[in-house]
Amino acid sequence: MTIDPAVLAAPGFGAHFTDHMVLVDFSEQSGWHGRRVVPYGPLPMDPAATALQYGQEIFEGLKVYRHRDGHLRLFRPDMNARRFAASAARLALPAVPAGLFVESIRQLALVDAAWVSDRPGVSLYVRPFVIGTEALLGVRPARHATYGVIASPAGSYFGDTETGISLWLSQNHSRAGAGGTGAAKCGGNYAAALVAQTEAKAHGCQQVLFTDAATRTWVEEAGSMNIFFVFADGTLVTPPLNGAILAGVTRDSVIELARDRGQRVEERPISITEWKEAAATGELTEVFAAGTAAVITPIAALVTDDTVIETRASGSPSTAQQLRDELTGIQHGTIPDRRGWLLDLGPAPR
Numbered sequence: 489m490t491i492d493p494a495v496l497a498a499p500g501f502g503a504h505f506t507d508h509m510v511l512v513d514f515s516e517q518s519g520w521h522g523r524r525v526v527p528y529g530p531l532p533m534d535p536a537a538t539a540l541q542y543g544q545e546i547f548e549g550l551k552v553y554r555h556r557d558g559h560l561r562l563f564r565p566d567m568n569a570r571r572f573a574a575s576a577a578r579l580a581l582p583a584v585p586a587g588l589f590v591e592s593i594r595q596l597a598l599v600d601a602a603w604v605s606d607r608p609g610v611s612l613y614v615r616p617f618v619i620g621t622e623a624l625l626g627v628r629p630a631r632h633a634t635y636g637v638i639a640s641p642a643g644s645y646f647g648d649t650e651t652g653i654s655l656w657l658s659q660n661h662s663r664a665g666a667g668g669t670g671a672a673k674c675g676g677n678y679a680a681a682l683v684a685q686t687e688a689k690a691h692g693c694q695q696v697l698f699t700d701a702a703t704r705t706w707v708e709e710a711g712s713m714n715i716f717f718v719f720a721d722g723t724l725v726t727p728p729l730n731g732a733i734l735a736g737v738t739r740d741s742v743i744e745l746a747r748d749r750g751q752r753v754e755e756r757p758i759s760i761t762e763w764k765e766a767a768a769t770g771e772l773t774e775v776f777a778a779g780t781a782a783v784i785t786p787i788a789a790l791v792t793d794d795t796v797i798e799t800r801a802s803g804s805p806s807t808a809q810q811l812r813d814e815l816t817g818i819q820h821g822t823i824p825d826r827r828g829w830l831l832d833l834g835p836a837p838r
């Protein structure tokens with residue numbers, strides 16, 4: 489298929505799909521088998537499949553970058569593979585071995601390499617997923633599953649975000665509770681968050697912020713992004729991985745980059761009250777969100793029922809901007825990768 493150059497130049501996020509996909513079958517008897525690259529298209533499925541009836545589905549999200557040497561590279565895919573296995577365990581799905589995970593992504597990236605732009609800020613977002621495919625209305629884990637990988641050219645997630653986005657504080661809806669699936673990357677979490685996301689949009693906000701389900705006191709995350717706070721003394725604070733928060737690869741990378749820059753990073757509970765008070769005194773200088781899709785995005789305001797808490801970075805460039813430049817520099821190959829974070833998928837034709 490010929491690729492529209494206008495799409496590749498400004499692909500937005502998740503709206504266009506490449507020409508192929510990878511599929512692999514699982515059965516209890518045969519394990520993972522039948523890996524194949526096929527044209528992108530609909531999946532025939534039994535209407536009683538557990539993925540459709542009971543939401544037995546997990547996914548991952550990572551990006552392929554085209555470097556100046558013509559090679560395609562992945563950023564820390566080992567972390568995605570580990571998290572995919574942990575999500576599988578939580579949703580009672582078979583885990584995809586790390587080798588199969590990386591190999592299937594490599595195969596798709598190379599066959600659809602023409603979709604990987606080397607423009608700054610543009611990459612190929614890869615979406616691996618596993619669905620329970622056994623036809624079954626009785627409730628138990630499926631004995632048949634399908635692992636798939638699709639890909640979509642990715643530019644800016646929010647459009648223009650120089651000045652930051654605003655978050656809506658969800659007061660009635662929770663994303664995850666104790667013992668729930670908050671730490672798993674599964675479609676069900678997103679289904680549960682859609683109504684809160686719609687509420688956020690209705691209040692003029694781009695995203696929703698979730699607090700803990702039990703007390704609605706503590707900041708958790710934004711539903712597809714982890715949250716960081718920057719204090720006047722340079723300290724970064726981010727909520728701890730308490731089982732309800734998704735352990736972001738971007739979150740982990742930001743923590744390491746900030747520490748290497750000599751900044752203190754605290755993983756500790758932070759409340760809406762502390763956010764409000766520290767913003768008022770000027771002690772809190774920045775808030776930003778971190779995730780593969782949105783990279784690092786400043787949060788300019790938290791909007792609640794009765795107030796708007798604004799944070800505008802005073803320094804220039806802001807901490808968020810400096811971390812974003814360093815992270816994307818490593819990812820796109822313009823800053824040396826001293827930590828062995830990149831995996832070379834090999835040379836690829838344009």
Ligand SMILES: *Cc1c(COP(=O)(O)O)cnc(C)c1O
Pocket residue numbers: 549673709711712713714734735736737738739778779780781
């Ligand atoms: C994927 C995801 C994130 C971000 O994780 P990254 O590995 O940094 O992309 C944060 N929260 C949720 C709920 C997610 O699904």
